[in-house]
Amino acid sequence: MRRILLLPVLILIGLSFQPVQSEPLRLMRFPDISGGKVVFSYQGDLWIVPQEGGRALRLTVHDGFESYPKFSPDGKWIAFTGNYFGGTNVFIIPSGGGEPKQLTFEPSAAIVVGWTPDSQHVLFSSNRTAYSNFYTELFKVSIDGRLPQKLPVDRGSLASLSPDGKRMVFVRHPMTYWWWKRYKGSLNLDLWICDLEQGTFQQVTDYTGNDTWPMWGKDGKIYFVSDRNGRANLFSYALDTGSVSQVTSHTQADVQWPSMSPDGRSIVYENEGRLWRLDTETRVTEEIPVEAPGDNHFNMVAFVNPVKYIGNWDVSPQAKRIILDARGKLFSIPVKHGDTRKLTQALACREQHPAWSPDGRWIAYVSDVGGEEEIYLMDQMGQGDPIQLTRSGKFKLALSWSPDSKKLLFHTNDHHLYL
Structure with a gap:
């Protein structure tokens, strides 16, 4: 009898210790690549993984957020923006991990942009001396931690230096609307080249939409992201002829936050929350599958x-x-005495902008329970099913009742009033 029972017990023990296969990560941000390694930000920490993918190694564990990591051209350092000690500043750590060293002490956010070719200075953007908080300027700071130096351009948010360090391609306008799909307006992003020795400027692109995230390659081309064909993809600009050609062809999601390796052979970027790598010689792209051990505390x-x-x-x-309304749910609370009532029970939606009718019977509010923000009506006790009043698909704001509790006035995101 013992022999019969022993086999099932051993099978159960063996099954209980089988390793759990983790799924590839999503929502990895701000990748950079150097020497066959990719660094990225995930859950507010920095991680590093081989460019072929695999199990990532965590480099930072601070409670503050680390983002915008950039390898130095010599591969010895990683510069990043750290939200430490109540500020947002530039830090560096050894590329294999180690104690962070703070380089800037900015009163406003300092966002890492890149490096100088000699690996002695980190480029960053900040509005520390800008005439408006809306605009940023470009600076460089020594890895020794000396005072930052302003670069000789009036303003800028992104930049990349030529291999000899004599010229710089940059974006003048702030990155405020990079996420605004197919934005075309006075703040659209274009590429400019500054000759740092001569002090001259050349506008590289004049597309009415967004051309951004410039990277100066070693093959005589400047790579950048553009949405000129509808979906944001990587493009290249030939310095000798001025011709522009599309490099990647993603159709489901935009290319975001690309970064080029120091040798110019690879570009890593985000797409649909995943990491991808482009071979600039063959123009072949491949996803980088990443696994990371962690408790997913977020x-x-x-x-x-x-x-x-x-x-x-x-x-x-x-x-x-x-x-x-609080955290997307509606509550009725007493001014002095009584019970607190949670009036809505739907889970996967947001309810907001409540308005009490003058006769006290009804509460009007806005909910996206149906996929779009519409106005609903419910009993002030939360009894019964809510009644949907609108079906326009527009954002509704500032609900106001008529004195007789029979009509509602509100305005929409297209600046129209409705009754």
Whole structure:
């Protein structure tokens, strides 16, 4: 009998210790590549992984967020923007990991942009001396931690130096609208070249949309991201002829935050939350599958006090209760005595902008439970099913009742009033 029972027990023990296969990561940000290694930001920390993919190694563990990592051209350092000690500044660490060294002490955010070719200075953008907080300027800071030096351009948000360090391609306007798909307006992003020795400037692109994230290659081309064909992809600009050609052909999602290796042979970038690598010689792209051990602490269930997240509110006609939205749900709370009521129970939606009718019977509010933000009506006690009042697909704001509680006034994101 023992022999019969022993085999099932051993099978169960063996199964219980089988390693769990983790799925490839998503939402990895700001990749850079050097020497066959890719560094990226994930869950606010820096990680490094072989360019072929595999299991990533965590480089930083600070509670603050680390982002925008950039390898030095000699591969010895990684510069990054760290949200430490209440500020957002430039730091460097050895490329194999180690103690961060702070290089800037900015009153405003310092965003790492790149390096000088000699690996002695880190380029960053900041609005520390800009005439408006909306604009940023370009600076460089020594790895020895000396005072930053402003680069000789009026303003800029992104930049890449030529291999000899004599010229710089940069974006003048701020990166405020890089995520605004197919934006065309006065703040569209174009590429400019500055001759740092002669002090002359040349506008490289004049597309009415966004040309951004420039990278100066070693093959006589400047690589950049453009949405000129609808979907943002990588393009190249030939310095000798001025011709522009499309390099990647992603159709489902935009190419974001690309970065070139020091030898100019590879570009890594984000697409659909995944990391990709482009071979600039063959123009072949391939996804980099990444696994990372971790506790996924950002995704863990936690109890949150909704009082810290109160949005809009309204008072009942008798001034005995208050209706408010907090973390996407509606609550009715007493002014002095009574119970707190959670009025809505739907999970995967956001409810906001509550308005109490003058007769006290109804509460109007905005919800995206159907996929679009529409106005709904419900009993002030939360009883029964809500009634949908609009079906326009526009954002609704500032709900206001008529005195007789029979009509609602509101405005939409296209600056129209509706009754």
